[in-house]
Amino acid sequence: xxxxxxxxxxxxxxxxxxxxxxxxxxxxxxxxxxxxxxxxxxxxxxxxxxxxxxxxxxxxxxxxxxxxxxxxxxxxxxxxxxxxxxxxxxxxxxxxxxxxxxxxxxxxxxxxxxxxxxxxxxxxxxxxxxxxxxxxxxxxxxxxxxxxxxxxxxxxxxxxxxxxxxxxxxxxxxxxxxxxxxxxxxxxxxxxxxxxxxxxxxxxxxxxxxxxxxxxxxxxxxxxxxxxxxxxxxxxxxxxxxxxxxxxxxxxxxxxxxxxxxxxxxxxxxxxxxxxxxxxxxxxxxxxxxxxxxxxxxxxxxxxxxxxxxxxxxxxxxxxxxxxxxxxxxxxxxxxxxx
Amino acid sequence: xxxxxxxxxxxxxxxxxxxxxxxxxxxxxxxxxxxxxxxxxxxxxxxxxxxxxxxxxxxxxxxxxxxxxxxxxxxxxxxxxxxxxxxxxxxxxxxxxxxxxxxxxxxxxxxxxxxxxxxxxxxxxxxxxxxxxxxxxxxxxxxxxxxxxxxxxxxxxxxxxxxxxxxxxxxxxxxxxxxxxxxxxxxxxxxxxxxxxxxxxxxxxxxxxxxxxxxxxxxxxxxxxxxxxxxxxxxxxxxxxxxxxxxxxxxxxxxxxxxxxxxxxxxxxxxxxxxxxxxxxxxxxxxxxxxxxxxxxxxxxxxxxxxxxxxxxxxxxxxxxxxxxxxxxxxxxxxxxxx
Numbered sequence: 001x002x003x004x005x006x007x008x009x010x011x012x013x014x015x016x017x018x019x020x021x022x023x024x025x026x027x028x029x030x031x032x033x034x035x036x037x038x039x040x041x042x043x044x045x046x047x048x049x050x051x052x053x054x055x056x057x058x059x060x061x062x063x064x065x066x067x068x069x070x071x072x073x074x075x076x077x078x079x080x081x082x083x084x085x086x087x088x089x090x091x092x093x094x095x096x097x098x099x100x101x102x103x104x105x106x107x108x109x110x111x112x113x114x115x116x117x118x119x120x121x122x123x124x125x126x127x128x129x130x131x132x133x134x135x136x137x138x139x140x141x142x143x144x145x146x147x148x149x150x151x152x153x154x155x156x157x158x159x160x161x162x163x164x165x166x167x168x169x170x171x172x173x174x175x176x177x178x179x180x181x182x183x184x185x186x187x188x189x190x191x192x193x194x195x196x197x198x199x200x201x202x203x204x205x206x207x208x209x210x211x212x213x214x215x216x217x218x219x220x221x222x223x224x225x226x227x228x229x230x231x232x233x234x235x236x237x238x239x240x241x242x243x244x245x246x247x248x249x250x251x252x253x254x255x256x257x258x259x260x261x262x263x264x265x266x267x268x269x270x271x272x273x274x275x276x277x278x279x280x281x282x283x284x285x286x287x288x289x290x291x292x293x294x295x296x297x298x299x300x301x302x303x304x305x306x307x308x309x310x311x312x313x314x315x316x317x318x319x320x321x322x323x324x325x326x327x328x329x330x331x332x333x334x335x336x337x338x339x
Numbered sequence: 340x341x342x343x344x345x346x347x348x349x350x351x352x353x354x355x356x357x358x359x360x361x362x363x364x365x366x367x368x369x370x371x372x373x374x375x376x377x378x379x380x381x382x383x384x385x386x387x388x389x390x391x392x393x394x395x396x397x398x399x400x401x402x403x404x405x406x407x408x409x410x411x412x413x414x415x416x417x418x419x420x421x422x423x424x425x426x427x428x429x430x431x432x433x434x435x436x437x438x439x440x441x442x443x444x445x446x447x448x449x450x451x452x453x454x455x456x457x458x459x460x461x462x463x464x465x466x467x468x469x470x471x472x473x474x475x476x477x478x479x480x481x482x483x484x485x486x487x488x489x490x491x492x493x494x495x496x497x498x499x500x501x502x503x504x505x506x507x508x509x510x511x512x513x514x515x516x517x518x519x520x521x522x523x524x525x526x527x528x529x530x531x532x533x534x535x536x537x538x539x540x541x542x543x544x545x546x547x548x549x550x551x552x553x554x555x556x557x558x559x560x561x562x563x564x565x566x567x568x569x570x571x572x573x574x575x576x577x578x579x580x581x582x583x584x585x586x587x588x589x590x591x592x593x594x595x596x597x598x599x600x601x602x603x604x605x606x607x608x609x610x611x612x613x614x615x616x617x618x619x620x621x622x623x624x625x626x627x628x629x630x631x632x633x634x635x636x637x638x639x640x641x642x643x644x645x646x647x648x649x650x651x652x653x654x655x656x657x658x659x660x661x662x663x664x665x666x667x668x669x670x671x672x673x674x675x676x677x678x
Contacts, residue, residue, distance in 0.1 A: 133582065143519060146519055146526065147527045147528050180485055180566070180567055180570040180571075180574075187485065188485035188565075188566075189486050211574055212571040212574040212578065213574035213575065213577055213578035214578060215578060216578060216579065216582050217578075226527075227519070227527075228519055228527045228530075229568060229571050231519040231551065232517070232519075232551040232568050232572050232575070233571050233575045235519075235550055235552035236552065236571070236572045236575040236576055236579070237575055237579050238552055239551065239552035239553060239554060239556075240555065240575075240576050240579045240580060241579060241583065243472065243555050244580065244583050244584075244611070244615065247614055247615075248607075248611055251604075251607035251610050251611050252604065252607055254607065254610075255607060257603045257604075257606075258603060258604045258606065258607035260600075260603050261599075261600040261601060261602065261603025261604035261607070262604060263600065264596045264597060264599050265590075265596075265597045265601060265604065267594065267596075268587075268590035268593065268594060268597035268600070269590070271590050271593075272583075272586055272587055272590050275586055276583065276586075
């Protein structure tokens with residue numbers, strides 16, 4: 001098993017990415033392949049003389065695709081970019097997984113163009129695991145498809161089901177549809193039609209609409225929505241979380257008594273912070289392409305890399321890619337026949 | 340000036356609504372008219388023998404429209420409902436404002452059917468004031484129009500500008516477009532087109548796209564989006580806020596030391612809670628209809644009624660309705676000519 005890491009992607013690359021790769025060796029079984037500028041990566045690796053050198057190799061890639069480039073154009077032009085080289089290593093391979101903190105657009109376009117879609121799936125989706133109250137909830141699409149139609153949403157449900165079953169061992173994952181009201185007749189044009197399609201699919205354990213207010217209430221194991229709404233839910237959550245924690249800090253700092261209180265509450269506050277650590281369940285897998293691809297936050301630090309490595313290990317051990325292919329084939333015979 | 344209160348609407352009606360009306364008398368100048376079942380309201384009022392009876396009157400209405408009814412049908416059939424009678428009292432009136440915790444659908448449909456749209460505005464919008472970091476930010480539409488087009492979004496900007504100018508005294512309110520990316524070329528079909536329309540409108544102080552993560556960062560005074568996304572942002576905020584505060588409570592309860600710490604932090608924690616009190620800026624005005632209508636949360640307690648009364652006072656004193664009409668006329672001559 002090999003974890004391929006895009007060493008050049010993200011705001012804190014290569015330092016935090018390489019540090020994470022080294023730290024993560026202790027928590028996972030796979031070997032690690034760092035892709036990027038060899039000289040730069042080796043300089044970083046030299047900072048950790050005690051790491052297990054037998055399990056880390058470097059693949060040289062001289063170019064980098066940044067956020068401001070047109071992904072499709074850049075993928076064609078920059079053949080020696082870390083992302084192009086990394087994708088070649090994971091294509092169609094159950095025993096390899098790519099982790100990247102680089103441009104979402106390039107990763108999405110690259111996954112599609114260089115690895116290919118799975119048969120029966122119209123649109124790959126980014127899936128984010130929310131740290132919900134009683135355990136993980138998968139939200140997809142969380143930002144890759146900002147214009148989605150009914151068939152896409154059903155496809156997201158199929159992918160989400162297969163992922164939750166394989167990675168978290170949930171026998172028959174429940175599916176919820178993100179909507180502005182719980183009632184069946186509520187919604188916009190998309191969700192009203194999607195509700196019926198999900199309800200009528202005999203392969204899906206559909207439990208109905210879920211209001212964004214209850215995204216973290218485990219009303220369903222998988223929450224499907226278009227990428228615009230998914231992005232809004234995810235990013236609002238992160239923004240408000242930071243706002244509340246920041247305000248709590250301000251309030252504590254504003255009084256000596258409160259500062260003393262916070263000292264007594266140190267463990268409780270730390271535990272609270274950990275509870276809302278989105279990195280804990282790993283990064284966002286790009287489901288529906290013929291490769292194990294995990295997108296981590298552009299601002300990822302080394303710990304996010306480590307969590308994603310644990311997730312990659314699990315995905316490979318569970319043969320997620322094959323399992324998803326099998327599930328999709330079983331569940332979407334019509335769509336497959338249409339190809 | 341008269342504040343008309345739907346005494347029968349909401350989960351805690353009539354008790355909390357009538358209590359709020361009585362409490363609110365001290366904080367506002369207007370007279371109060373309670374609309375609903377006279378016997379029930381008078382029973383509630385009798386609980387507060389010391390209230391200023393000269394400033395509260397009751398208008399009898401024997402019927403109630405509930406959340407499960409088709410709004411349009413119910414409005415036509417239930418002529419003696421509190422909402423129908425209340426809307427008649429505020430129609431086209433700068434010196435009257437309606438507060439209701441009842442069904443959003445009935446209020447929206449009633450506002451449209453019984454009070455009428457403002458000339459030049461295609462779709463009225465619910466506007467919610469977010470307790471952002473450095474002061475109020477208006478988010479609209481926050482749930483009334485779940486399918487919106489480009490013209491609707493521009494209309495929301497016009498309405499939001501007029502409201503922020505009149506109620507919060509902001510000279511030339513800045514307008515932001517909620518989007519999944521800050522870059523101009525990013526977005527779904529709706530936001531990409533809306534970006535251009537907002538940018539090209541010489542009457543709008545458009546500052547570009549605002550990502551949901553920064554909804555509370557005062558990047559713009561007015562944030563426009565379709566009602567589905569607006570609902571997602573608002574409800575996710577509320578849900579996550581409750582989740583974090585609930586988790587903090589759990590963490591505190593889990594250790595004696597933390598409980599002691601929390602005692603020292605009592606004031607800071609209370610201040611934190613107040614900072615995220617969505618009721619503080621009042622309810623959500625339904626902008627774009629020919630009446631002052633304020634929707635408060637279905638679960639509103641008396642304090643939410645008081646805050647909405649203060650807001651209603653401000654709206655009447657500032658002649659918001661006339662001001663919005665004037666602003667809309669100045670800004671949308673083309674739309675008006677099209678009517």
